[in-house]
Amino acid sequence: RMGRDVLEAKCSRPIDVVRSRMNWSNELWELLDEELLD
Template identity: 70%
Template sequence: EVRIGRDVLEAECSGVDGVVRSGMNWSNKLRELLKEKLSDQVFHRMSVSIVG
């Protein structure tokens, strides 16, 4: 009985862990995309101001 409970707990915990991890991956990807967009805009503005 105890073993079954532990297996269920471990399964639930690993499921939660997977969700948390994928959520973190998702936010990391978002952050990377935002960083790229922001740096592109900054670079574009800088090059425009240098040329202009």
């Protein structure tokens, strides 16, 4: 199971990496927005 996850991570296409990074930064911005609004 663990080995499969690693394999999938290595074989993930660049677009998947970009998408996950965008999701991560979106969450970060939402957190910042909440901090600023308070």
